[in-house]
Amino acid sequence: MSNIISTIAKQTFKAAFSNKATLALTILLGLSLCMATYVGWQNFKTQQSQRLHYKELVREQWLAKPDKHPHRMAHYGYLAFREKHELSFFDFGIESFAGVSIFLEAHKQNTVNFSEAGFANGMLRFGEISVAMVLQLLVPLLIFFLGYNSISAERESGTLKILLCQNVSWKQLLWGKTLGIIGVCLSIFIPLILLTILLWASLSHWHISTDSGMRLLLLVLSYTIYFFVIAAITVLVSAFARSSKSALITLLACWIGFMVIMPRITQAVGVKIHPSPAKIAFADAIDTDISKQGDSHNPNDSHYAAIxxxxxxxxxxxxxxxxxxxxxxxxxxxxxxxxxxxxSKHQKELNKTFEKQNSLTTAAGFLNLYLSIKNISMALTASDFKTFVDFQNQAEAYRYSLAQKMNKLQIDKISNIAPGEAEKPLAISRTNWAQQPDFNYRFDQLNVIMGKELLAISALICWLLAAILMLQYANRWIKTIS
Structure with a gap:
């Protein structure tokens, strides 16, 4: 970085904090981030402790069941809980709206229930304050306030021509202003990163895995890129604008359009193009297909009579x-x-429909930076829809294994003959229940997540490259309006 760029960046940084209004906004935003971090930390501790408590209780009750027929145990069932990732306190994602537990039983596949939203009051519809929400929505507003007049004010005061006449190039001016604004953002972001690392290590009981460490590193890198691109766009808008007022109006219009309106429109369009069936219709389609195959509980059913x-x-x-x-x-x-x-066939088709709906939002990340960082943030903190689907799949695999294990015990250890005539009993020892392992959800490794979020990551990189190119070569167009 040249001395001129460094000098401009330092001056921009100092000017920002010399402004009392900017200093007040920065402090307010810093406090908001601290509060969001505390809320997320408490939210994680409360919900995770509840889930682990009931998970242990379910296991104890399962092991405490007396000797009985294994098919009765298959219908007694098991309650599986979706644990929270230690980074989910950073970004809630769909956590509050996705169910946390699912009842697993033979012959029946239930839905995931007991979401936080189902027990919350109406305030939840206004959104939750999380670190990710503050960084994604409020920090850009601070950047807009810092940079909307970064160059337009120089033009209005007449100092822009003086700067350009003193061997300061447009490229140096744009880069210097952008880096100065980034410096202000990082003065808030760096302490937050340190606090996040501390809380994350605490929530992990100081057993930090390599995968989680890499997740956090990529999370920090992604948000740094996000801030840089927003700062670059702000400076470029200020450079192209005729006045500071028009620059501010343009930036605020972009914030409303890209961060409030467009996300809802893309989701609504996705649902319209790829409609999903109603819950009743979905269940009815499954029952219809099962009825075609016969009823295993009906001894006169033609399919099972043939068997x-x-x-x-x-x-x-x-x-x-x-x-x-x-x-x-x-x-x-x-x-x-x-x-x-x-x-499984119907569930996969339903999930594909949801994936198609979400793919439109992901693809829109090439047009909307906010959507790309939102998808990446949720994926890295394991609070996205794909993680929820993965939990469903793992729970179903466990349910099927449990049911078939009980069926195998019945096949091998239960007699066909009435009591008194049988060589085998009609109930088996409770020690058999202990052989069924507990359900433990396993999060995807980082390499799997990177593969799933390749489109969103590509969108973020494209935005970064576009911002760099614009800062490098925007002088060709700015000169024509200066």
């Missing part, structure tokens, strides 16, 4: 009681396999 006949022929017996395994368990396992495949 019965094939088993009798294969083992050369005339009664299912003479089979060397429990016939009921075998049928239950077959029915579970069929219903799970049908449910």
């Amino acid at each position: 019965k006949d094939s088993l009798l022929n294969a083992y050369r017996v005339d009664d299912v009681k003479k089979l060397p395994f429990n016939y009921g368990g075998y049928i239950m396992a077959e029915g579970e396999k069929i219903t799970s495949e049908i449910y």
